[in-house]
Amino acid sequence: MNTRTDKNPVVVIFAPTASGKTALMKELFSQSGSHFILNGEVISADSQQVYRGMNIGTAKPDSSFCMEIPHHLIDLLPPSSQWNVSDFVDAADSACRDISLRGNLPVVCGGTGFYIRNFLYGVPPTPESDSALREQLKSRIVQEGNHALYNELKEIDSESAAKIHPNDSYRICRALEVYYLTGKTRSSYLQESKIRPDYNFIFIVLQPPRELLYERIRKRVDLMFEEGLEEEVRRLIAEGCTKDSPGMKAIGYSEWFCHPDSFGADLETVKEEIKHHSCKYAKKQYTYIRDIPGSIIVEYKAEEDDIKKVAEIIKKNLEEL
Numbered sequence: 001m002n003t004r005t006d007k008n009p010v011v012v013i014f015a016p017t018a019s020g021k022t023a024l025m026k027e028l029f030s031q032s033g034s035h036f037i038l039n040g041e042v043i044s045a046d047s048q049q050v051y052r053g054m055n056i057g058t059a060k061p062d063s064s065f066c067m068e069i070p071h072h073l074i075d076l077l078p079p080s081s082q083w084n085v086s087d088f089v090d091a092a093d094s095a096c097r098d099i100s101l102r103g104n105l106p107v108v109c110g111g112t113g114f115y116i117r118n119f120l121y122g123v124p125p126t127p128e129s130d131s132a133l134r135e136q137l138k139s140r141i142v143q144e145g146n147h148a149l150y151n152e153l154k155e156i157d158s159e160s161a162a163k164i165h166p167n168d169s170y171r172i173c174r175a176l177e178v179y180y181l182t183g184k185t186r187s188s189y190l191q192e193s194k195i196r197p198d199y200n201f202i203f204i205v206l207q208p209p210r211e212l213l214y215e216r217i218r219k220r221v222d223l224m225f226e227e228g229l230e231e232e233v234r235r236l237i238a239e240g241c242t243k244d245s246p247g248m249k250a251i252g253y254s255e256w257f258c259h260p261d262s263f264g265a266d267l268e269t270v271k272e273e274i275k276h277h278s279c280k281y282a283k284k285q286y287t288y289i290r291d292i293p294g295s296i297i298v299e300y301k302a303e304e305d306d307i308k309k310v311a312e313i314i315k316k317n318l319e320e321l
Contacts, residue, residue: 008100009321010199011040011314013109014116014289015206016282018216020302021109022061024206027307028314029107030068035311037318041070041099043092045110045119048250049074050083053236056229057252059220072099079236079247082170085118092119096199113288120203120292122196124189127181129174137173149176157185167249195293202317204310205289206300214279221275224252230263251277 015021027033029040044050048058052075061071072095077083096106108119141149149172154161160175175186195201208216233256241248243257255273259266289295296313300306 007198007200008096009105009318010096010201011105011107011109012045012116012120012201012203013107013206013310014045014111014113014204014285015109015300016111016208016213016285017059017278018220018282019111019206019208019213019300021111021206022059022065023302024307024310025069025107025109026065028311029105032068035307037311037314038105039103040105040107041072041095041102043095043099043106043108044071044073045088045092045108045112045115046074047083047088047112047115048247049110050076050088051079051081051247052077053239054079054232054247054250054253056224056227056232057250059224077247079241079245082246084170084174085115086123088115089119089123093198111282111285113285117288117292120195120201126178126186126189130177130181133177133180134173137176138169141169141173146172149173152176157187159187160185165249167254169244170246200321201294202314203292203295204313205295205297206310207286207297208300208302210283212301213282217278217282218275221252221271221278224274225271230267234263251281 013021013024015024025040025042027035028037029042030036031039042061046058048054049060050073051058054060060074065071066074073088073091076091092108096108099106108116110116137149146167146169149169150161150164150166153164153172153175156179157175164171164175166172178184178186178189229252233253236248236253243249243254248254248257252274255270255277256262258273259269262270298306298310298313300310
């Protein structure tokens with residue numbers, strides 16, 4: 001971990017869905033919190049909260065909470081737009097600079113481990129996109145389907161394919177594009193082996209007991225349905241969103257396009273699939289943040305003692321910078 005005092009501190013907190021991130025932010029960085037440290041501003045490391053209108057399914061913080069603690073990188077784009085890890089890192093860097101200039105503490109917090117890893121290390125350099133080739137690949141996706149191109153990628157670059165969901169047409173096309181442009185696989189463009197020197201990072205990983213986390217995820221999904229997830233998805237579809245819209249590929253949304261009667265007889269099936277996929281995703285996300293130097297692992301049940309422990313860790317590290 002960096003200890004040079006000429007670099008701005010940035011708290012980075014990885015925590016899976018339903019682990020209690022929002023409550024923790026309130027306790028630590030709102031003046032009403034019982035473990036208030038100092039004024040913080042949250043930079044969302046959630047790949048789907050960036051989309052407007054996707055509120056319930058992404059457990060997006062509400063407007064009143066955002067007035068208490070400013071949030072960044074939420075509600076920036078319509079679900080039809082693409083948002084990738086490079087966009088995230090660039091926008092997070094800009095937000096960190098602005099927050100520090102205001103005298104507040106940047107807090108990068110979320111459950112998208114891929115984003116957090118690339119924020120800490122930096123995005124590996126890859127070739128510029130070729131618009132003509134990209135359009136050819138997109139046309140092939142439409143004609144042949146995601147799985148045909150995904151299988152093609154597995155033959156060419158099995159390492160990249162293993163990290164991409166078979167329905168993620170954007171990342172499938174990008175990996176194929178890199179190969180066909182350069183003759184090199186996407187996975188051969190290695191990430192830096194050292195943490196970026198841009199900031200003084202305080203990197204905390206919250207690790208709830210697995211069964212407790214799965215129980216909370218299942219309850220969270222039940223609550224989403226009670227709060228109107230079905231109506232939210234209906235509205236997004238009425239506004240023009242389809243299964244191919246980047247935002248609609250997120251867990252909580254993609255499942256609605258998998259059954260002929262998702263808004264009727266198959267409603268319980270959709271709910272159970274969202275629970276299953278969410279639990280599976282929570283487990284997968286930890287693979288991206290393993291072995292990161294300087295990381296502080298905290299067993300976390302969202303209890304008072306846990307919150308106090310995280311507060312003490314942050315205070316101690318800030319004092320040492």
